[in-house]
Amino acid sequence: MAPLKILGIYRDPIFSNNAIEVDRLILEHSIAQLEELSPFPVQVQFVEEAHAKDIRGFFDLVLTMAQREETLVAFENNLGASPVWNSSAAIRNCYRLNMSAALIALPVGYVPYHVLSTEAATLPALSDAPHGYWVKRSDFHAISNEDVSLAKTPAEILEKLSAFRARGVGQVTLQPHIEGDIYKFYGVRGKFFRAIRVKNVFGDTVKADLAELQRVAALSANALELMVYGGDAILDAEGKFHLIDLNDWPSFRICREEAARAIAELALDHFNLTPGAGRDGARAPALAASARR
Numbered sequence: 001m002a003p004l005k006i007l008g009i010y011r012d013p014i015f016s017n018n019a020i021e022v023d024r025l026i027l028e029h030s031i032a033q034l035e036e037l038s039p040f041p042v043q044v045q046f047v048e049e050a051h052a053k054d055i056r057g058f059f060d061l062v063l064t065m066a067q068r069e070e071t072l073v074a075f076e077n078n079l080g081a082s083p084v085w086n087s088s089a090a091i092r093n094c095y096r097l098n099m100s101a102a103l104i105a106l107p108v109g110y111v112p113y114h115v116l117s118t119e120a121a122t123l124p125a126l127s128d129a130p131h132g133y134w135v136k137r138s139d140f141h142a143i144s145n146e147d148v149s150l151a152k153t154p155a156e157i158l159e160k161l162s163a164f165r166a167r168g169v170g171q172v173t174l175q176p177h178i179e180g181d182i183y184k185f186y187g188v189r190g191k192f193f194r195a196i197r198v199k200n201v202f203g204d205t206v207k208a209d210l211a212e213l214q215r216v217a218a219l220s221a222n223a224l225e226l227m228v229y230g231g232d233a234i235l236d237a238e239g240k241f242h243l244i245d246l247n248d249w250p251s252f253r254i255c256r257e258e259a260a261r262a263i264a265e266l267a268l269d270h271f272n273l274t275p276g277a278g279r280d281g282a283r284a285p286a287l288a289a290s291a292r293r
Contacts, residue, residue, distance in 0.1 A: 003041035004060045004271070006031055007082075011065035011249070012049040017144055022251035027065055029256055033264035037275040058082050061267055065249045067091065083270065086248040090225040094248050096173060097138040102223050108216040109233075109242035114174040118165035123154050129176035135160040138171045150177060178242055181208065181235040185217050186252050189227045192262030193217065194255045206239050213241050220246050228263060 008027050013020045028046075035042045047055055049066045053074035062084040066072065072088035092098060103110040114124060115138060126133070132152035140147075146167070151157040157174065164172055182199035186192070193214045213233055220243055221229040230250030234242045252259040268275055 003043040004034075004038060005058070006034065006042055006044050007055065007059040007062045007064075008044065008046045009052045009062065009064035009066045009071075010046065010048050012068060015067040019251045019253070022253045022256070023065060023249075026249070026252045026256055026260060027063060029260035030063060030263040033260045034267050037261075037264050037268060039273055039276055053078070055079070061085070061270065063263070085227040086229075087225060090227070091248050093224040094226070094246060095138075095140050096136055097171070099224065099246055100138075100173060103220055103243060103246070106219060106223060108220050109240055111175045111178060111234075111242050111244055116161065116172050116174060118161045118170055118172060120161055121158075123157060126154075126174070127176065131177035131179055133157060133174045133176055135164070136173050136175070137164060137169045138173045139169065175244070178234050178236055180237065180242075181206065183208070183213060183233050183235060183241075184230070184254075185213060185233065186230045186250055186255055186259060187214075187217055187221060187228075188259060188262040188266055189218075189221065189229075191266050192255075192259055194258070195233075196254060202235075202237065206235060206237060208235050209239065209241075216241055216243055217246075227266065228259075 008031050010027060011023050016023045031042075031044055035044065049068060049071055052064070052066055052071050055074075056078040058080050059082045062075070062079060062082050064075070064084060064086070066075075072091060075084055075088050093102065097115065100110070100113050104112065112127075114126065116123070132150050135149055135151050135157060137147045146163070149160055151160050161172065179201060181197055181201050183195050184198050185195040195210050195213050197208070216233065217229070217231060220231070224246060226246070226248055228249050229246060230252070231246035232244050234244055236242060265275070
């Protein structure tokens, strides 16, 4: 009875933005849940992102929070047919400019955006935004608080372009601020969804349709090829959600245990296994085939 080979890749702390420990915990708890639920023994290897590019061979499943491009390329070159969640393509899809191009084409209320070089000395014609514009680095998602900031005047936008340029960021996106309630959401494809209001602007005067938010989030995550995801959305005064961000592998800090179990159950579905059944039997046919690769 061959064990399931599971590889867990920790996120480099530079990409955790004040969430180093909770990022590690969701990965560890997900694999612990898989060990508990699996009808077969599980062989686990945890690796820091800094060393992940040196890993080679086949794994039944790779759960990764890695972000560095050299790590993503190494996965594609070194892990053969190993299934990787989230895949290198999905992680790249979450880089802000890639994400924006994909989501603006979907019926998810994504806020229209402009792309600007940080070398710009003047601004293009902008639509009226009485509450200002969000200036966001476009080459990546936010890895520090400075990567997303609000500018209320054109002069402030130019100041922020200069600050980004000084930090080595060459391009940003501009999105008008939409006043409304802010919701954070967390999802595991087909298994789990949780949303929580983190900013209350309207009180109880605007009703949130969380089923609609779940639809918007799932549609967006599927388009970006994400298995494990989280993000942010704004509920406007008319009760419409506007998705404003989508990330791979959030920390799930408000719902870690439920999300970890959902990730483990999704893995068992991938393996065509029933939780807790068959420890005395042979590996399921689908696994036997994959193990021979």
